Amino acid sequence: GAVVSQHPSRVICKSGTSVKIECRSLDFQATTMFWYRQFPKQSLMLMATSNEGSKATYEQGVEKDKFLINHASLTLSTLTVTSAHPEDSSFYICSAPNGLAGGTDTQYFGPGTRLTVL
Amino acid sequence: GENVEQHPSTLSVQEGDSAVIKCTYSDSASNYFPWYKQELGKGPQLIIDIRSNVGEKKDQRIAVTLNKTAKHFSLHITETQPEDSAVYFCAASRLNSGYALNFGKGTSLLVTP
Numbered sequence A: 001g002a003v004v005s006q007h008p009s010r011v012i013c014k015s016g017t018s019v020k021i022e023c024r025s026l027d028f029q030a031t032t033m034f035w036y037r038q039f040p041k042q043s044l045m046l047m048a049t050s051n052e053g054s055k056a057t058y059e060q061g062v063e064k065d066k067f068l069i070n071h072a073s074l075t076l077s078t079l080t081v082t083s084a085h086p087e088d089s090s091f092y093i094c095s096a097p098n099g100l101a102g103g104t105d106t107q108y109f110g111p112g113t114r115l116t117v118l
Numbered sequence B: 001g002e003n004v005e006q007h008p009s010t011l012s013v014q015e016g017d018s019a020v021i022k023c024t025y026s027d028s029a030s031n032y033f034p035w036y037k038q039e040l041g042k043g044p045q046l047i048i049d050i051r052s053n054v055g056e057k058k059d060q061r062i063a064v065t066l067n068k069t070a071k072h073f074s075l076h077i078t079e080t081q082p083e084d085s086a087v088y089f090c091a092a093s094r095l096n097s098g099y100a101l102n103f104g105k106g107t108s109l110l111v112t113p
Helices: none
Strands: A004-007 A010-013 A019-025 A032-038 A045-051 A067-073 A076-081 A090-097 A107-109 A113-117 B004-007 B010-014 B019-025 B032-038 B045-051 B056-059 B062-067 B072-077 B086-092 B107-112
Touching (some): A019 A032, A019 A090, A032 A076, A045 A067, A045 A076, A107 B045, B004 B086, B010 B019, B045 B062, B072 B086
Parallel strands (some): A010 A113
Antiparallel strands (some): A067 A076, A090 A107, A090 A113, B019 B072, B056 B062, B062 B072, B086 B107
């Protein structure tokens, strides 16, 4: 299957600082990528849709000025958590649909980034 | 929007037994139903998916069934092994729409030796 990577896998930062998380599709191109957040023992919650060449689309309740998304290329999307606070501590996961694989929309997920804000 | 319900939230079976997880969805336009396995601290891994033009799909010990009329689909794992222990998520979406997946709340499966 297709491979999606995330970097870093784990980050600890002080309150008030910004953190950037990268999501890369390694062996396919993705015009769209999705960012999810997952709290312990809960399901994945969609935060935003990252679109190459246009602005990201945010889900209701997600602050676009706090969670900056940039789809820099067909293989890279970044999520920047600005002025992070302890309540932003979570597991952030990206996914990318491999629409080139036989016309499917199979989504492949990255390994996730564990953010801890002190 | 789409609402996906998943049951049970926890499931414990003995090694070798079968496990069944059920999901229902609300949006009749949904036509793509993947299942993901998530191990602790890792991202979800696609294990099987089904499209609405198919009623059943099987891959070795894993099978998924879909009832479009009733809007429900199920994951069946036969001959369970301890390494099957994980959280399983069902999801629903529309193909070729650019829509993100709508996830169920997950089922924590424990397979005891």
